Amino acid sequence: MNQSHQPQTLTEAYLAKIAAGDLSQDPAQAAAVARIQTFADNMQAFWTAKPSLWDRLTRTSPLPETGGFYLHGAVGRGKSMLMDLFYATIAAPGKRRVHFHQFMLEVHSRLHALQEKHVGDILPTLAQEIAKDTRLLCFDEFHVSNIADAMILGRLFTGLFDAGVVVFTTSNWAPEDLYKDGLQRDRFLPFIDLIRDKMLVHEIVSPTDYRYRQAMQSPCYWHPTGRQTTQQLENLFHDLTGGQKTEQIILSVQGRSLTLPRCANDVGFIEFDALCRHALSAADYLEITKTLKTVVIDHVPHFEEADVNALMRFVTLIDTFYEAKMQLFLGLAAAPEQLHTPRMQRKIFERTLSRLMEMQSDAYRSASMPPTRGASAQFY
Template sequence: MTAQLRVTQRTLPTGQVTAAYERKVEAGEVRRDDAQVALAVKLDALHDSLTSLPPVPVHTNQLLTRSLASVYSLLRKKFLFWSFSPLPRGIYIHGPVGVGKSFLMDLFYASVNSPITKRRVHFHEFMLEVHRRIFVYKQKHPKDDAMPIIAQQLAKEAQLLCFDEFQVTDVADAMILKRLFSLLLEWNVVVVATSNRSPDALYEGGLNRSLFLPFIDMLKQRFDIISMEDSATDYRLETRADGQSYFWSNKDAHSDKKTENDIQAQLKAIFGGTSSGTEAEVIHVLFGRTVQVARVNERCAWFNFSELCYQPLGAADYISLCDRFPVLIVDRVPQLDANYIDEARRFVTLIDVCYESRTRLVLAANVPLDKLFVDFSAQIESSDGNEELFVSEKGGNSSSFATTMIRTKEGEDMEWSATGRMGASLAQLSAANDLVFSFRRAASRLVEMGGKDWGRQ
């Protein structure tokens, strides 16, 4: 019998994103995942289409700038046989935490080279910047429409926008988004976004959500929607923490006094000096606000949980802190459940900002990390189960546009906010349900952020 040698030739990936992904797999940095491979192929197609991306139309006259986008849009729709190339469709990627959405988007972003101008930004930070630009423009032109000017400014700065953690929890953002995104698309801007929520679940239960629905429709018409909902593996949880970023002790237990003293000693060592530090420092934030830091040195700021999360602070404040300090210490973190909805939402925002900026976040809490966030869901219940909650578009005593109503078993309609019977508002209900998503993301990120190589320094 004659032996024959069979040589199998493996087809190498040709797409930029897929090739970069395969190099990570071969280096042992990631495990091959079917959902990630499929997403890489989609991103390859978008990468290739960017070579024919039409330029941003530019005009310096502000009056013409405000109308140029709509004129350009009309020409694109009615005269496609002209030299207008079709704009590549954006991509909206949604799925559970830790399945590789941001990882693949970052591989795509890194593969895009000049002449395409590009920007990768956390969605929190981007919307804060949009609000700041509106504020600055309105100071000089109080009666003018700021949005066309701002959209063109953004388009000139980056023709590819990659958003991480796309989410809508603020009514002001919800009202801005459809118009802003429509204008960006007309200025030939391509958008890629990751989110924990599907388009139909964005701003779910939010105030005046009916005004936001046209944005969802536009998103589904103009973007490729890619779901990774079937990916069950949270790869962040495979990162081993070094034990030096999360400390806990049960302060109610007398036997834990020594543990608590040890934790305080370790926090002081991380801080790099005494717990009082130098003199208090005032950190300047957007829109003329400030945050005062009592315990501070050149590289680290030390807070109690109440100082950062019981106060009316938000993403802008946390971004300014992360810009200033590579290390933040937060002490006395309680277990976060339904009794801490507002505080938990601020804390999750802080975690997101620290994660995005690679700021080392050191926490001292009352419970282990796997018990820090208590998973819950909010729902509407009546005492007898015979009341139905719905939204009326006609409005009521407290709203001329729309209001939330209760319909009893007798068919009587009463305004929810006027009766006080439920003890909560629709906005509070929406915020509570949003935390179900954000808790899981925050817990996953804290594990990854506890790795020994995490941080800017």
């Protein structure tokens, strides 16, 4: 292969995708690419620059002029795709891409470990630990939904920036809309100021939701819930497992047990209530992705005001499964776009709806679907 034709920059990689027919021309995306490319060029120059005489004499490391890049916009506008291209084309000395859910789970776990060691000020200590082997940290789907995260992000990010860690993140929310109406939000506001002060903020304003455009004609969900839908899911489960005898799998998650009652051939059949009406978190859903490749979930309900906790767990579940490229089949009370949701959670559910649509696409399913015995390609 002629190496000279391989894309070397974000811009070249983006244009190559357009030329290959993988992407369409989009002025909003092109504007974001141009700004991200400038950011990438500046960071590349910073990371490859030789230390000055003063830096060598004082044994200090210079800090980048910009702490990072905050890319936001409506769901399905290509934010994650652009971050992936940025990550793939930049040569950073210690880079990491991680979903924000997973990162915060790690943060809380490491903070607990530092507390056990009776470390004095644990947040700056953790920031220094992260900075030892990470100079570029890329987050997908940055959002804040609970007070535990909200109260530590400001000091943690201050420590990361002070240690020279560069952060690139995507979000469906502008910085000013993060943790809106959250408990003690006044204590969170300095973090928003920190984002505006330390990071380049860019919004993708595009009328096109590319996840919907990629959705397949054949759905991966059935509705409404009831005997017929359950039977269709059972038939699918039988096809996916090749009729193998099912077994119960018990997972250990942070010292507690999570039971998956019916599993075979890397496929699990689980009721919605078992996954979303108990005190489960992203850690539990991540553990499922390490054990199964495909999950069938029945009896996903309409979400009323009393179901807010179950809805938020369902949102987290979909985020986690999507990031892990899990194959998902659902029995729903109604078509996804017609599921009732409480008013305060509708914007959050827009992302979930978009991801459910993408998870039906040929591209997603071909990347996530494991080989199965006798599985039908036609769904109803």
